[in-house]
Structures are given as structure tokens and as C-alpha cells.
Amino acid sequence: MDPIATPPSFVTQALRDLDAWVRHFRDAEIPVLGSTADALEAMRANEDDVDANLIGEMVADDPLMTLKVLAYASTHRPPRLITDVETVTAAVVMMGISPFFGNFGRQPAIEDWLGDQPEALEGVGEVLRRAHRAAQFALSFAVHRMDHDAAVIYEATLLHDFAEMLLWCHAPTLALKMRSAQKADPTLRSHAVQQQVLNIQLFDLQQALMRAWALPELLIRITDDRHARHPSVQNVMLAVRLARHSAESWDNPAIPDDITALAQLLNLSEPATLQFVRDIES
Structure with missing residues (x-):
């Protein structure tokens, strides 16, 4: 794992109401498990040997990476796509392998994020x-x-x-x-x-x-x-x-x-x- 580029700025006092909390989290960076971040980089280095199922299996044990992929896919869904993208594997299929790696660069690891x-x-x-x-x-x-x-x-x-x-x-x-x-x-x-x-x-x-x-x-x-x-x-x-x-x-x-x-x-x-x-x- 690598140290995160920018130390997180933690919320230390309760925000005013639900809308304020939603605004804060809607665009906030989400750290993932260090093992997920490392596995993603290993796959990136061998992109030609990776398919959507492999990525889906890799993400499957990490709730926060699952959340990131589904949120990104849902907010960047092409207009022609009528049905919901309900799984990580389907999200990667929709994006394509290379765009997936382009959209998800080196991920911040929880272990670094909360290191202190x-x-x-x-x-x-x-x-x-x-x-x-x-x-x-x-x-x-x-x-x-x-x-x-x-x-x-x-x-x-x-x-x-x-x-x-x-x-x-x-x-x-x-x-x-x-x-x-x-x-x-x-x-x-x-x-x-x-x-x-x-x-x-x-x-x-x-x-x-x-x-x-x-x-x-x-x-x-x-x-x-x-x-x-x-x-x-x-x-x-x-x-x-x-x-x-x-x-x-x-x-x-x-x-x-x-x-x-x-x-x-x-x-x-x-x-x-x-x-x-x-x-x-x-």
C-alpha cells in the first residue's frame, strides 16, 4: 500500500441535517480495503488477461469498492441503457475493461486513510x-x-x-x-x-x-x-x-x-x- 496523496479531512462535529450529510458524502472520496487496492493494481498491470468476471470476483468481498463501482455506473449510465446495472460485473461490462481501469485509478486504502x-x-x-x-x-x-x-x-x-x-x-x-x-x-x-x-x-x-x-x-x-x-x-x-x-x-x-x-x-x-x-x- 502507498500513503494516500492527500490526508483526509475528517468531520468532527455533526452536520446540520440529512441534506448536509448527503451533500458531504455524495462526492466524497471513499477508501477501500488495502487488499482490493493492491489487487486492482495487479490486474491493471495485466489488463489484457482480465475480464469483467475476474474484476467482479475481486470486488465482491469489499463493500466500499462495490459501492464505488455501482455508484459510478449508475450516475454514468448511457441514455440508451434502459435497465438498471445491478451488479459489479454488469457495471464493468457496461463500462468496458479499459475504461474501468481509467475510471478507477490507484485507490486510497482504508489502512492508510485511518493510519493514525x-x-x-x-x-x-x-x-x-x-x-x-x-x-x-x-x-x-x-x-x-x-x-x-x-x-x-x-x-x-x-x-x-x-x-x-x-x-x-x-x-x-x-x-x-x-x-x-x-x-x-x-x-x-x-x-x-x-x-x-x-x-x-x-x-x-x-x-x-x-x-x-x-x-x-x-x-x-x-x-x-x-x-x-x-x-x-x-x-x-x-x-x-x-x-x-x-x-x-x-x-x-x-x-x-x-x-x-x-x-x-x-x-x-x-x-x-x-x-x-x-x-x-x-
Whole structure:
């Protein structure tokens, strides 16, 4: 990894309202995993041997690079293209290999971006690892259900908490303040502490940014927990809940309720469902 060219300017005080936060993040630089930045450069050096599937697979484990590619593709979609570009692979196909590398130069790495903020680096790392586990769960659930939108469900789960990731990267002091408040008072609800510290709720910011970037309608809908009765949304929600509740161990008292709900979605018995999710990580 190389040091970032321009040190980031962090937000240290809550912005006025949702519009102000959207304006800030809409055009902000987004750092990616160092491994993604390095892999991108390795592919750039061998561009003739690279195709859209290889790039899609490389990006698939990195929520922030996924977000960058989809946002760019959605805001630079040619007028002749009627359908939404719903996956990274489809976005690269739309752009072409050489234009993709032209549009995405050397990427800033999170590890450099937060190099002098070790607690924030740890914080965003936790969210990224949880997102990756949740996406793996979600993909397995979708494949079991034979959902034709499995690839979009995977990406929707990967991006489910991207606003929290952006907050760690751009406002680490505020993100740490929220984490400290919840550690001091475990009964404090996330939406309450977000409103108190940020003047907004991260869900609202996330939905507003997805609209501002014109992300695919299916992706926006699947990540909207308010549509919880839709099977694809349930797929995402349960994967996110299970990844969160099992992050430390499988002894979390909330997990039995997750398994009960998941058993209904997958049409399996509860013992079979528990075995199914445990096998995903084996």
C-alpha cells in the first residue's frame, strides 16, 4: 500500500441535517480495503488477461469498492441503457475493461486513510467483517431458496451498513462517540444515539445516498428493512441479524429467535436450519 496523496479531512462535529450529510458524502472520496487496492493494481498491470468476471470476483468481498463501482455506473449510465446495472460485473461490462481501469485509478486504502486512528480502523474493520459474513449467509439462503436475484441479494447484504462504514472513514470521532455511548449504556438504542450524535439516523442517510447515486431500484428496495414482508428483504435482514448476533459466539440469546424466523423463510426445521447456518462457515 502507498500513503494516500492527500490526508483526509475528517468531520468532527455533526452536520446540520440529512441534506448536509448527503451533500458531504455524495462526492466524497471513499477508501477501500488495502487488499482490493493492491489487487486492482495487479490486474491493471495485466489488463489484457482480465475480464469483467475476474474484476467482479475481486470486488465482491469489499463493500466500499462495490459501492464505488455501482455508484459510478449508475450516475454514468448511457441514455440508451434502459435497465438498471445491478451488479459489479454488469457495471464493468457496461463500462468496458479499459475504461474501468481509467475510471478507477490507484485507490486510497482504508489502512492508510485511518493510519493514525487505530480505534477507528478497528471500528470500520468490525463492520466490514460483519458485512462479509452476512453476505455469505445471505447468498447461501438465497441459493437454497432458488432466488433469481441471489447476486443482488448478496450485494444488498454487503452494503446493508455502508453508511456506518462511511461514518467511520469520514467522521471517526463521531463514530467512536456513538460506540462509547452504547458501551456505557447497552440499553441505548442505535437510532437514538445516532440522532443525538449525528442529528440524523444512518438508515435515512443510507437510503438518501442510494437515491442520490441513482443505485438500482431493486438494490434500494432489498436494503430497506421497512419492506420486511418481502422474502428477499427477509433474506437480507436475517443474514444481517445472524451475522451481528453470532459475531462473538453462537451462544447469543437472540440467535434462537433468528433461527425460528429463518426456518420459516427456508422451509426447514429449526434443528436443520441451525445446522445449515453452522455449515456455511465450516
